[in-house]
Amino acid sequence: MERTIPEDILVEILARLPMKSINRFKSVSKTWNSVTESPYFRRRLFLSVNTNSPSSSWSLMFISKFNHPITEALGFHKHDLPKSLSSYILPFQPYPNLPTLQYYFVASSNGLIWIEAFLTHHNRISFVGNPVLKQWVEIPPPPNNNYCTATGLVTRVENGMVTSFKVVRTSANLRSVWEVHVYSSETGLWSFKELLSFCPVDGSDPPVNIDGKLYMWQKDFRDESQWEIFPRKEFGFLVAYDFYGDDDHCQVVPLPMPDNKYVRRCLTTSRGDVMYVEILYRRLKVWRLSSSSNDDSELLWELSRNEINLASVGFDVFCFPLAMNPFDDDIIYLWSRKHDCLVTGNLRTLVFILHQESENWRSSDGGCFCVNNYDSKMYMNGFRNGTVTSVVVLSQFVPPPGMDFVPRPPHTR
Numbered sequence: 001m002e003r004t005i006p007e008d009i010l011v012e013i014l015a016r017l018p019m020k021s022i023n024r025f026k027s028v029s030k031t032w033n034s035v036t037e038s039p040y041f042r043r044r045l046f047l048s049v050n051t052n053s054p055s056s057s058w059s060l061m062f063i064s065k066f067n068h069p070i071t072e073a074l075g076f077h078k079h080d081l082p083k084s085l086s087s088y089i090l091p092f093q094p095y096p097n098l099p100t101l102q103y104y105f106v107a108s109s110n111g112l113i114w115i116e117a118f119l120t121h122h123n124r125i126s127f128v129g130n131p132v133l134k135q136w137v138e139i140p141p142p143p144n145n146n147y148c149t150a151t152g153l154v155t156r157v158e159n160g161m162v163t164s165f166k167v168v169r170t171s172a173n174l175r176s177v178w179e180v181h182v183y184s185s186e187t188g189l190w191s192f193k194e195l196l197s198f199c200p201v202d203g204s205d206p207p208v209n210i211d212g213k214l215y216m217w218q219k220d221f222r223d224e225s226q227w228e229i230f231p232r233k234e235f236g237f238l239v240a241y242d243f244y245g246d247d248d249h250c251q252v253v254p255l256p257m258p259d260n261k262y263v264r265r266c267l268t269t270s271r272g273d274v275m276y277v278e279i280l281y282r283r284l285k286v287w288r289l290s291s292s293s294n295d296d297s298e299l300l301w302e303l304s305r306n307e308i309n310l311a312s313v314g315f316d317v318f319c320f321p322l323a324m325n326p327f328d329d330d331i332i333y334l335w336s337r338k339h340d341c342l343v344t345g346n347l348r349t350l351v352f353i354l355h356q357e358s359e360n361w362r363s364s365d366g367g368c369f370c371v372n373n374y375d376s377k378m379y380m381n382g383f384r385n386g387t388v389t390s391v392v393v394l395s396q397f398v399p400p401p402g403m404d405f406v407p408r409p410p411h412t413r
Contacts, residue, residue, distance in 0.1 A: 011035055058326050059085040059397040060333070061113075062379050063206045064104040070115070071105075071375040073322060073394060074333060074342060078367040081132065085397050088131040089113065094138070101125070107153035109209050110162050111399040112406065114139075114153045128153065128165055128185075128406070132399060135406040139167055142181040142190045147171060151180070152207045152214045154243045164407050166243050168214065170203025178203075178250060182243060188409030197250035199237045206393040208269050212244035215274050215289075217255075217267050217391045238267075238276070238289070240299065256287050256301040266392040270324040276301065277321040277332065284308040284321070286332070286347065304329065305347050313352045319343065320380060323394045335380050341373050 005013075014022060014036060025032055059075040070092070075084035092103045092115060101117035106126075108114070116126040129136030142148055148169040156164045164185045171179035177194045178201040184191070195201075199218055207216040218237045236259055240251040257263075257278060264279040274289035288304040310319055318337035325331035334343040336354065345352040355371045362368055 057081045057085060057399060060323050060394040061086065061105055061108065061397050062375070063106065063393060063395055070103060072370075072372055072397075073376045073379075074372065075370040076363075076367055077370075081399075084370045085131070085399070088134075089115070092131075094127055094129070094136040105395070106150045107206070107209070108395045108397040109153045109155040109165065110157055111397075112153065112155060112162060112165055113397060114150075114167060116150060126150075126167070128167065130399075130406050133405070137185070137406055137408060139183055140190075142169055142183070143192075144171070144181070148181050149203045151203045151216075152209055154209050154212045154214060156212055156244055162407065166212075168243060170201065176200055178239070178241070185407040185409045188411060193248065195241055195248055195250050197239055197252055199239055199252050201239055201250075205391060206395070208267055208274060208393060208396075210269055210272060210274065211242075213240055213242045215240045215267070217393070219390075238274075238299075251299055253289070253299040253301070256303075257285075264320045264392075266321040266323060266394075268321075268323040268394065269396060270326060270329040273329075275304065275324050275329070277324070279310070279319055279321055279334075282310045282315070282319075284310055284332075286324075288329075308347065308350065310352075313345075313350055315343070315352060320392060322376075322392055323396070326396045326398050335376060337380065340377050342371050342376060 010032070014025065014032070017025070022036055025036070027033070057075075057077040060073045062071055062073060064070055070086070070089055072084065072086040075086060077084055081088075089105070093100075101119070103115050103117045106114040106116055111130055111132075112128055113131060114126065114128050116124050118124045124141065126139040126141075127136045128139055148171045151168045151170045154166050154168065155162050166185070167183040169181045171181070176196065176198050178197050180193050180195060182191050182193060183189070201216060201218055203216070205217050207214040209215070216239045218239050236255045238253050238255065240253075255276065257280075260280055262280060266277045268275050268277065276287045276289070278285050285307050286304040287301040289299055290302050291299060315334075315336065320335040320337065322333045322335050322342070324333070330346055330348045332345045332347055334345060334352075335341075336343050339354055339356060341354055341356045343352055343354055355373065357373065360368055360370050
């Protein structure tokens with residue numbers, strides 16, 4: 001007599017497996033497929049088993065809007081994923097009938113990534129999806145496809161699960177209104193918004209995102225009539241907006257230090273906070289963005305670490321900050337132009353290590369780091385030559401602890 005596993009026991013077993021195994025076992029039978037896609041499995045049991053364990057794999061991806069291929073600077077993976085996250089993205093072929101195209105990495109948020117390619121000079125195709133689960137949603141072009149720039153991706157997370165996403169494009173202008181086209185997975189439609197910001201936003205520099213907000217570094221394009229709030233023009237600004245909020249006003253905060261043609265800087269995140277890093281004349285400083293103790297809507301910069309003289313730890317002036325570790329704000333990653341390689345720095349112990357070859361190395365907890373000096377050098381040479389943004393922004397691709405299926409807009413396959 002054929003024996004079948006009771007459904008409640010099957011759910012208990014499957015819920016304790018890694019995402020890769022669950023995705024593979026979905027094809028065993030219709031029963032297993034329906035169990036793994038049931039609301040009970042996804043939102044109750046799987047989360048109760050996995051939410052307390054932080055995601056152990058992550059990747060620092062280059063934003064490739066400047067004719068750079070999809071690639072990463074540094075990746076880390078453990079037993080939950082047998083290879084680096086970037087290897088799940090390529091080769092990217094969402095539909096068999098599509099022609100072979102050059103795809104570009106635009107943004108990531110809570111395990112979802114946005115990829116697009118140009119069919120012609122003005123005609124492009126975009127996808128948002130989970131590369132580990134190989135689930136993709138095609139995003140239709142906005143109404144004025146020729147006149148808006150790919151900007152960022154934000155997500156809403158409820159009970160540890162990504163429940164919706166929004167794709168944001170910017171209409172270029174230098175007025176005190178940030179004109180954006182927003183695609184929502186909840187409606188499957190584009191909407192147009194005019195966001196008020198006394199600092200004009202052109203959308204040319206990539207943002208970082210946390211909790212549905214985009215944070216964009218912005219040059220000071222104001223004229224003298226707009227100097228009442230911040231009269232000094234030598235400061236840049238950080239412009240923030242919550243795309244899941246109701247207000248149409250942006251938050252604007254000046255950068256903590258005046259602009260300088262010799263400064264190297266990056267905008268990044270660590271442990272759920274926005275971090276700003278500057279290197280000027282071998283002096284490394286790290287700031288954390290936080291809310292005012294008197295007003296949650298007021299954003300302030302706090303110096304996260306004492307200033308570090310890079311010469312005292314063996315490095316010259318030709319270092320660029322790249323990013324910080326997503327889960328450890330003691331760890332920073334730099335690019336040494338002198339050695340053409342990535343540098344790992346511990347801000348607490350002041351131990352800085354050169355990785356002079358593209359290499360893999362094991363961490364004490366069994367994880368594996370993958371360094372990509374070859375592609376990092378190509379990107380940083382473009383940065384030095386002025387062909388990419390003047391502030392380094394790497395996208396932190398971090399899968400969430402739960403098994404996130406891609407939210408599907410209405411009437412999509």
